[in-house]
Amino acid sequence: MNINNLISIVKKKLLEQINIQNIQIEDKSFLHKNHPGNQKGKFHLKLIIVSDELKNMNKIESNKKIYKILNFELKEYIHSIQILIS
Numbered sequence: 001m002n003i004n005n006l007i008s009i010v011k012k013k014l015l016e017q018i019n020i021q022n023i024q025i026e027d028k029s030f031l032h033k034n035h036p037g038n039q040k041g042k043f044h045l046k047l048i049i050v051s052d053e054l055k056n057m058n059k060i061e062s063n064k065k066i067y068k069i070l071n072f073e074l075k076e077y078i079h080s081i082q083i084l085i086s
Contacts, residue, residue: 003027003043006077010045010070017069022050028082042079054085 007025014020026046047066054062062085067074074081 001041001077003029006043006073007045010047010073013069013073014047014049014066018049018051018065019053020049020051024048028080041077043077044080044082045078046082046084048084048086050086059085 007027011023011025014023024047026048028044028046031044054065057065063083066083070078070081
């Protein structure tokens with residue numbers, strides 16, 4: 001899977017299951033390029049989400065919801081994910 005396909009899938013899944021006003025997804029894989037745990041085909045994503053639904057949850061609940069939605073992608077293609085909610 002390439003990064004553009006992954007970003008597209010992640011965005012689509014989150015928009016379908018969460019009330020989101022705005023979402024940005026950034027590829028931050030380059031920051032971890034030379035780290036010993038870095039794996040080819042696994043990406044590092046930064047999610048910047050504006051969502052009243054998520055904002056009204058505590059941080060653990062909102063992150064759990066996102067992780068549940070992206071369960072397959074996290075197992076197969078995402079090594080690290082950073083989530084910012086406002």
